Each structure stands twice: as C-alpha cells, then as structure tokens.
Amino acid sequence: MPSLKDLKNRIDSVKSTRKITKAMQMVAAAKLRRAQEAAEMARPYAERMEAVLGNLAAGAKDSATAPLLLRGTGKEEVHLLIVATAERGLCGGFNSNIVKLARQHIQRLLGEGKTVKIVTVGKKGREQLRRDRRDLLIDHIDLSDVKRVGYDNAAEIADNVLSRFNAGEFDVATVFYGAFENVITQRPTAQQIIPAQVEGEVDPASALYDYEPEEEAILADLLPRSVATQIFRALLENAASEQGARMTAMDNATRNAGEMIDKLTIEYNRSRQAAITTELIEIIAGAEAL
Numbered sequence: 304m305p306s307l308k309d310l311k312n313r314i315d316s317v318k319s320t321r322k323i324t325k326a327m328q329m330v331a332a333a334k335l336r337r338a339q340e341a342a343e344m345a346r347p348y349a350e351r352m353e354a355v356l357g358n359l360a361a362g363a364k365d366s367a368t369a370p371l372l373l374r375g376t377g378k379e380e381v382h383l384l385i386v387a388t389a390e391r392g393l394c395g396g397f398n399s400n401i402v403k404l405a406r407q408h409i410q411r412l413l414g415e416g417k418t419v420k421i422v423t424v425g426k427k428g429r430e431q432l433r434r435d436r437r438d439l440l441i442d443h444i445d446l447s448d449v450k451r452v453g454y455d456n457a458a459e460i461a462d463n464v465l466s467r468f469n470a471g472e473f474d475v476a477t478v479f480y481g482a483f484e485n486v487i488t489q490r491p492t493a494q495q496i497i498p499a500q501v502e503g504e505v506d507p508a509s510a511l512y513d514y515e516p517e518e519e520a521i522l523a524d525l526l527p528r529s530v531a532t533q534i535f536r537a538l539l540e541n542a543a544s545e546q547g548a549r550m551t552a553m554d555n556a557t558r559n560a561g562e563m564i565d566k567l568t569i570e571y572n573r574s575r576q577a578a579i580t581t582e583l584i585e586i587i588a589g590a591e592a593l
Contacts, residue, residue: 307578310571314564321560327393328553335486335546337451342483342536342543349536352529356499359522372465372526375498376474381418383473383497384408385464387480387537388428389545390447395555397481397489397548398427404491405479409436420473424460424538452542457535464534465527468497480537481544486551489544496533499526 305313386405388398405421405428412419422442423429429443444460446452464476476497481489 305574307571307574310567310574314567314571317560317564317567321557321564324553324556324560328550328557331546331550331553335543335550338539338543338546339483342539345536345539349532352525352532356522356525356529359525370523370526372468372497372530373499373522376471378474379417381420381473381475382412383464383467383476384419384421385460385476385478385496385534386421386423386425386428386432387478387541388423388425389541390426390445391545392427393552394545394549395552397545398425398431400489400491401479401481402428402431404493405432406436408477408479408493409439422464425541452535452538454531454535457538458531460534461527461531464497465530473497478534478537480541481548482540483543483547486547489548492537492540494533494537496530499529 384405386401388401392398409419409421419439420441421432421436421439422444423432423440424444424446426445426447429440432440442463444463446456449456467473468476475495477493477495479491479493482492484490
C-alpha cells in the first residue's frame with residue numbers, strides 16, 4: 304500500500320499533467336480555427352479545378368496526343384504512395400489511422416505482384432512505416448520547420464513527384480491524408496493524383512466554349528498545377544484534422560486526469576484517516592496501560 308507521501312506526490316504529478324493537457328487543448332482549439340478555415344476555403348478551388356479538368360479531358364483522354372499525366376503510362380506495375388501525416392504526436396489515432404490505410408493499400412498491391420514505393424510527408428508516418436516497410440521508403444519531406452503550410456510546400460512536393468514520374472520511376476501515384484469532417488471525425492483518405500482521375504458528368508455548358516489553344520495544350524499546363532493543388536488540399540486537410548484530433552485527445556486526457564485526481568484524493572483521505580485512527584488507538588491503549 305502506498306504511503307501518504309507517495310499518494311501526495313502522485314496527486315501533484317497528475318495535477319501538473321492536467322495543466323499541460325488543458326493548455327495543449329486550448330492551443331489546439333486556437334490553431335484549429337485557422338486550419339479549418341484554410342481547408343474549407345481550399346475545397347471549392349480544388350473541386351472547380353477537377354470540374355474544369357473533367358470538361359477538358361472528356362474529349363482528349365483517349366487521344367494519343369493527350370498529356371501523359373492524363374492518359375498514364377498504360378501500365379499499373381509501379382505505385383508511388385505519398386503518405387502525409389503530422390510532424391508531432393499527442394493527437395489520438397490520427398497518424399495511426401492514415402498509416403493503417405496506407406498499410407492496407409500496400410498489402411493489397413504487393414499481393415497483386417505490384418511494386419510499391421513510398422514517399423513520406425511528416426515524421427510520425429515515417430517512424431511507423433520504418434518498422435515494417437523500411438525497404439519501400441525512397442524519400443521523406445520534412446515540414447517540421449514550417450509553421451504554417453503554404454502552397455509553396457505543396458509545389459515542392461509536387462515537383463518531386465512529377466520529376467520522378469517524368470523519369471519513369473512509377474506509373475500510379477496516390478496520396479494518403481486525413482480529411483477533416485469535424486472535431487470528432489477525421490477520415491483517412493486515399494486519392495489517386497497520377498494519372499488524373501476524371502470523375503462526374505461533363506458540364507453541358509462546356510460545349511459552348513471553343514478552347515484556344517487546343518485542349519491538349521491547356522491540359523499540359525493545368526495537370527501539373529492540379530497535382531500541386533491536390534497535394535496542397537491534402538496538407539491543409541491534414542493540418543485541420545491534426546488540430547481537431549489533438550484537441551479531442553487532450554480534452555479526453557484532461558478529463559481522465561481529473562477522474563484520477565478524484566480517485567487518488569479519496570484514497571489519500573482514507574489512508575490518512577486510517578493512520579489517524581491507528582495513532583489514536585495506540586495513544587488510548589498506552590494510557591490504559593499506565
């Protein structure tokens with residue numbers, strides 16, 4: 304049974320921990336607002352970019368002169384996975400959920416006899432994947448010194464990926480990130496960015512436009528920007544998801560610390576009362592003996 308001093312030290316230690324988790328929760332809440340606004344503002348631009356590319360690609364995808372980023376290499380043998388996670392921990396299962404989705408994707412591709420290459424963005428994802436997929440890691444982008452993610456960071460990653468694609472190092476590229484839904488929910492997402500996926504119906508109004516230059520020339524300029532845009536969107540979604548997950552995790556930690564303090568306080572009071580009772584019994588017994 305722990306002594307009164309041990310219980311007192313433990314209560315003080317948990318109180319100090321609760322102060323830290325409460326402070327981290329408040330910091331995450333402040334950062335979440337800015338990150339959420341940035342992620343929500345980027346969504347319309349990215350969706351509109353996809354719509355424009357869809358209209359342009361409708362008549363050019365099957366053409367032999369279509370850009371390589373649109374029609375692909377014609378093979379799906381080598382896959383590049385861009386696993387974007389946070390640089391820091393203490394955000395619940397946010398990082399682990401993204402890595403788990405990536406591992407499932409890796410397992411499926413390897414089972415089909417495909418070749419997998421991994422580029423990590425964020426230290427936590429790299430640390431987890433190094434445990435069992437070290438041989439598949441080919442590069443790491445460090446954003447630990449970046450205070451706020453910008454388009455320049457996404458463009459740098461996109462240039463890295465595009466240079467590898469132009470060199471023939473892979474056929475398909477997929478980015479993994481956590482899509483922000485709300486403070487409670489961050490959904491692990493896998494999105495193929497090379498070759499570009501054209502989804503949805505073509506806008507009938509696009510038939511009213513004549514493009515100058517031709518669709519292929521416009522696509523050759525827009526597709527690299529689209530890759531950077533999708534990566535930028537993934538980074539912004541990740542930033543908002545990380546702060547939301549950290550806010551929730553620290554709130555739970557603060558609550559748990561409070562419950563632990565209450566239990567330890569009750570145990571301390573009971574032990575103290577038992578010690579006092581024992582001392583009184585000893586005093587009374589000594590007095591009677593005299």
